[in-house]
Amino acid sequence: MKKVWLIFLLIFDLAAQNLLAFDVKVENLKTEMRVNPLAVEARNPRLSWEITGEQRGIVQTHYQIIVSSSPGKLKEDIGDVWNSGKVYSDKSVNVLFKGSNLKERETCYWKVKVWTPIGESKWSEPAFWSVGLRYQNSWTGRWIGFERAFPWDEEAVFSKLSARYFRREFEVKKEVLSAKAYIVGLGLYELFFNGEKIGTQELAPTPTDFLKNVKYNVFDVTGEIQPGKNAIGTILGNGKFYSCRKYKFYKIKDFGYPKMLFQLEIDYADGTKDFVVSDETWKGTADGPIRSNNEYDGEEYDARKEMPGWNNVGFDEKSWLAAEVVDGPPGDIEAQMNKNMSVMTTVKPVSITHLTPEKFVLDMGQNMVGWIRFKVRGKRGEQISLKFAEIVNDKNEIATDNLRDAKSTDVYTLKGEGTEEWNPTFVYHGFRYVEVTGYPGKPDLTNFIGEVVYNNVENSGTFESSNLLLNQIFKNAWWGINGNYKGVPVDCPQRNEREPWLGDRAIGCYGESFLFGNENLYAKWLDDIRLSQKKDGSICDVAPAYWKYYSDNMTWPGTFLMVADMLYTQFGYERGIVENYAAMKKWLEYMKERYMNNDFIVTKDSYGDWCEPPVTIEEGMGKTANVKYPSTLIATAYYYYFMQLMQKFTLISGQVEDMEVHEELAQKIKKGFNEHFFNSRSSFYGENKLTENLLPLYFGMVPGSHEQKVFNTIVEIIEKENDGHLSTGMIGVQWLMRTLTENGRADLAYQLATNTTYPSWGYMIENGATAIWELWNGNSAAPDMNSYNHVMMLGDLLIWYYENLAGIKSGSEAPGFKQIIMKPEIIDGLDFVNASYRSNYGLIKSSWEKTNNKFRWKVEIPANTSAIVYIPGNSVAAVTEGGLPLNNSDIFKFIKLDKNRVVYRIGSGTYDFVSGF
Ligand code: BGC
Numbered sequence: 001m002k003k004v005w006l007i008f009l010l011i012f013d014l015a016a017q018n019l020l021a022f023d024v025k026v027e028n029l030k031t032e033m034r035v036n037p038l039a040v041e042a043r044n045p046r047l048s049w050e051i052t053g054e055q056r057g058i059v060q061t062h063y064q065i066i067v068s069s070s071p072g073k074l075k076e077d078i079g080d081v082w083n084s085g086k087v088y089s090d091k092s093v094n095v096l097f098k099g100s101n102l103k104e105r106e107t108c109y110w111k112v113k114v115w116t117p118i119g120e121s122k123w124s125e126p127a128f129w130s131v132g133l134r135y136q137n138s139w140t141g142r143w144i145g146f147e148r149a150f151p152w153d154e155e156a157v158f159s160k161l162s163a164r165y166f167r168r169e170f171e172v173k174k175e176v177l178s179a180k181a182y183i184v185g186l187g188l189y190e191l192f193f194n195g196e197k198i199g200t201q202e203l204a205p206t207p208t209d210f211l212k213n214v215k216y217n218v219f220d221v222t223g224e225i226q227p228g229k230n231a232i233g234t235i236l237g238n239g240k241f242y243s244c245r246k247y248k249f250y251k252i253k254d255f256g257y258p259k260m261l262f263q264l265e266i267d268y269a270d271g272t273k274d275f276v277v278s279d280e281t282w283k284g285t286a287d288g289p290i291r292s293n294n295e296y297d298g299e300e301y302d303a304r305k306e307m308p309g310w311n312n313v314g315f316d317e318k319s320w321l322a323a324e325v326v327d328g329p330p331g332d333i334e335a336q337m338n339k340n341m342s343v344m345t346t347v348k349p350v351s352i353t354h355l356t357p358e359k360f361v362l363d364m365g366q367n368m369v370g371w372i373r374f375k376v377r378g379k380r381g382e383q384i385s386l387k388f389a390e391i392v393n394d395k396n397e398i399a400t401d402n403l404r405d406a407k408s409t410d411v412y413t414l415k416g417e418g419t420e421e422w423n424p425t426f427v428y429h430g431f432r433y434v435e436v437t438g439y440p441g442k443p444d445l446t447n448f449i450g451e452v453v454y455n456n457v458e459n460s461g462t463f464e465s466s467n468l469l470l471n472q473i474f475k476n477a478w479w480g481i482n483g484n485y486k487g488v489p490v491d492c493p494q495r496n497e498r499e500p501w502l503g504d505r506a507i508g509c510y511g512e513s514f515l516f517g518n519e520n521l522y523a524k525w526l527d528d529i530r531l532s533q534k535k536d537g538s539i540c541d542v543a544p545a546y547w548k549y550y551s552d553n554m555t556w557p558g559t560f561l562m563v564a565d566m567l568y569t570q571f572g573y574e575r576g577i578v579e580n581y582a583a584m585k586k587w588l589e590y591m592k593e594r595y596m597n598n599d600f601i602v603t604k605d606s607y608g609d610w611c612e613p614p615v616t617i618e619e620g621m622g623k624t625a626n627v628k629y630p631s632t633l634i635a636t637a638y639y640y641y642f643m644q645l646m647q648k649f650t651l652i653s654g655q656v657e658d659m660e661v662h663e664e665l666a667q668k669i670k671k672g673f674n675e676h677f678f679n680s681r682s683s684f685y686g687e688n689k690l691t692e693n694l695l696p697l698y699f700g701m702v703p704g705s706h707e708q709k710v711f712n713t714i715v716e717i718i719e720k721e722n723d724g725h726l727s728t729g730m731i732g733v734q735w736l737m738r739t740l741t742e743n744g745r746a747d748l749a750y751q752l753a754t755n756t757t758y759p760s761w762g763y764m765i766e767n768g769a770t771a772i773w774e775l776w777n778g779n780s781a782a783p784d785m786n787s788y789n790h791v792m793m794l795g796d797l798l799i800w801y802y803e804n805l806a807g808i809k810s811g812s813e814a815p816g817f818k819q820i821i822m823k824p825e826i827i828d829g830l831d832f833v834n835a836s837y838r839s840n841y842g843l844i845k846s847s848w849e850k851t852n853n854k855f856r857w858k859v860e861i862p863a864n865t866s867a868i869v870y871i872p873g874n875s876v877a878a879v880t881e882g883g884l885p886l887n888n889s890d891i892f893k894f895i896k897l898d899k900n901r902v903v904y905r906i907g908s909g910t911y912d913f914v915s916g917f
Helices: 002-021 071-075 468-483 508-512 519-531 559-571 581-595 632-653 656-677 690-699 704-721 736-742 746-754 761-766 797-806
Strands: 025-031 046-052 062-068 107-116 127-130 164-172 176-186 188-193 213-220 228-237 259-268 273-277 283-285 290-294 298-302 332-335 341-347 351-356 359-376 383-389 409-413 420-422 429-437 448-455 461-465 819-822 832-839 842-851 854-861 866-872 879-881 892-897 901-906 909-916
Touching: 025 107, 025 127, 046 107, 046 842, 062 071, 071 107, 164 259, 164 273, 176 228, 228 259, 228 290, 341 359, 359 383, 359 409, 359 468, 448 468, 461 468, 461 797, 468 746, 468 761, 468 797, 508 559, 508 797, 519 559, 559 581, 559 632, 581 632, 632 656, 632 690, 656 690, 690 704, 690 736, 704 736, 704 746, 736 746, 736 797, 746 761, 746 797, 797 832, 854 866, 866 909, 901 909
Parallel strands: 213 332, 298 409, 819 866
Antiparallel strands: 025 046, 062 107, 107 127, 164 228, 164 283, 176 188, 176 213, 176 259, 188 228, 259 273, 290 298, 341 448, 351 359, 359 420, 359 429, 359 448, 383 409, 383 429, 461 832, 832 842, 842 854, 854 909, 866 901, 879 909, 892 901
16 A cells, blocks of 8 residues: 555656646757857857756756757767756856867757756757867968059058958859858848848957957858859958057057958769868959048949949949958957947937038938938939038037047938938938938938948846936936947947047946847957057957057956956856956066065056046036046055956866965055045045045945045045035946945935036936937037037946846855846835846846835846845744745745845845835
8 A cells, every 4th residue: 555655646746847848948049149149259168058947946966968969869869969968067168169179160069957945947958059260271262452542542541442342253062061161250241142141240250359260150051052054142341450540650550451261162962072271263353342441431332333233143344343352350260259339229310400501411310320311312422421420509500620630421322213322331420410412302300220330249127217317327328338349349439439438337237237248359359459459468448459559548448347247247257357357467576576666556557537527517618538647545445456366266276375465465555545545533534535435435445444434435425525425536436336326325316316517427418319419518518528429427326226226236255147146126106116137047027116115116136046035124023925925945045134124035036025124
């Protein structure tokens, strides 16, 4: 009887498990954070997956990964490339492939299943990755181009260089199994097969320091190849490769004329293989319709010069030249792991204002980055020019002084054949207004559309609150950030810079990561920063170092460490720290050797608290912000902060033997810093500026007994001296909101965030900003340093939105949101927040609402993570979840009572808390 009972129990248990198991799924498989990438650079790629399921508290206890050489083998569970076996681990993000050496070009098919305490998942749907071309000699083609300008080009201070077109036909006589096209098109390329554009990328590839490394893109073109004759066409533009400014050679790098390396690999069904590669058999011309393309000045396109069919089979190429074999760039050729730009969204113009019969101004209603695509009918030879601007004057004319010498103008010459439709190919503009001249006929709003072009990063966050201004700032930030993702994060998209300045993104990248899935973008930027390092250790203020600014300071190059830290905290990306630790250490040693004195003060800085707000808007009237006020206080405080980061990095990178050295130096700096800069009688630092007090307090440099007093000083500056306003430039603003909040004054942070008077984010919006201004006094300053789309002044504002208002923060116990800290601030005047963030584990949600002393908080936690939730309320009894009193279990565990918060550790799932507070 007993036996029967046991068997029954066993069957029941198995059935129950299977029932539950059905619910746990493994989805969203990524290799190196890409879905099915066609060329992976890493030898041991990182594999990640998301686990989903309705139940609460889903954690992975084991996983198994099978990697096979074919889909068929994968289906049969034959892990001939790698079978991890059942691994006891809760890691589901960045699991290293540990199979044996992969061969280049090999495609690996993989799937994963997981075990959880409530059952096991089924095998995931299959995913794959392909190994890229690994060796320089895997490229059998030659670099081709034209190492010269053509008679219609102009090589002067403001150069104009036409696009170069190349073509080649080839024949396919056998059944094609698969075909891949690899291309390095510098500076920018477009690729066509049989007349069709391949891919949705724009302004590709991602820019690099082309002397150090170049990136190739790869496409599966199996479906594009037809039996018999085929044609490949490419167009090359300038991008950052051919410098369109021939001045300040000491500063601006020029890499020469556009060139490309191409390789098509066709695998036939009979097991043979063909290559079609770039070489002297290709034909080329620079006499096509793109007469000039120039990042700052715009594109000129003459539709009369179009060459119908040039990228298709059978084109008469007699007038074309033989492609010239040229020297390739000297550095490595690598697979591009970050995504290219694409047209990500569109904007319809809101109005047309006629200035003269042939001139009108389009208002897009939004400062945006990309271009205008338009339709037109007219006579052959008629010319339309579009001049882009961020602002208009009081006569509604565009104002372009702030573009400096960037002409930002596209010119289109009609061919006069029916409706013509056009947008530029190799340039982008930052604008809200467009002055259109020479448009034939009556323009209609529907003839113009703004195409917004930025790196293809997903929107990872949403944020909405009861405060409309906060919501508007969030929107402005969203526009500002995407507008400045141009392959690398740049300072601004409109004037003659558009450079990847390091300082602008120091803490900014962290805030941005809540809005955009920027992991691969910044992981690649870390490489650029490392590659900008000189032999002696100095790191450029701009990376890739298109502008050779090796000014040696802590705050711009230090972004190297801060980006690595962000990637670790937000995404659990360790490699950024492990692979760059040595370079970071070298830079820090270099700065120490050169600039640290015997009192441990760093004596060198470049930019100070860059773009501090003038005290009043009137005082800032007409003033240029281009004046630097170096600060040894800032430099020394940052050195100390970086010593803290390095201590954390030693643990992550396994360089523990350095720990003591960093620790010791940090102590010495702290001592020197306080002796030198601290006024202990009055509890302030330096000249008692806001930033000077914020840094030591946030970095933990203030002697313990003085912490509260220094904080009081900070509050006094804001409340009394500044009449409730900030007075930070782009250094101080990076620590402002968190310092206030962490020291118990979230209300004051809220006041700063919702101010509409100068200086504030709200002031920008009151004065017409639709992105974020470069300067707090952007509406009164001299135009030379006055961009209306710069994101550096966001500081830590977005971090504060998520970590402190929504209460979504990655915990320090397990990075990348494996552990989540949820602690929304309760602030008078803020009645609800509704936010979500898509982490590498899945969606995190926090929606709270305050009504009549009741706090209702809905929370969603993804599987395989846990959260520490700080529920407002002063006793467990004051809180309910799902209408019931709080219980205590493994996935719902009481931790402590903490200053009017009931603190629980919860597992994955959705929760609905209600409490009185
Ligand atoms: C850029 C800034 C940059 C700064 C440093 C400016 O011209 O636009 O964003 O960080 O220069 O000097």
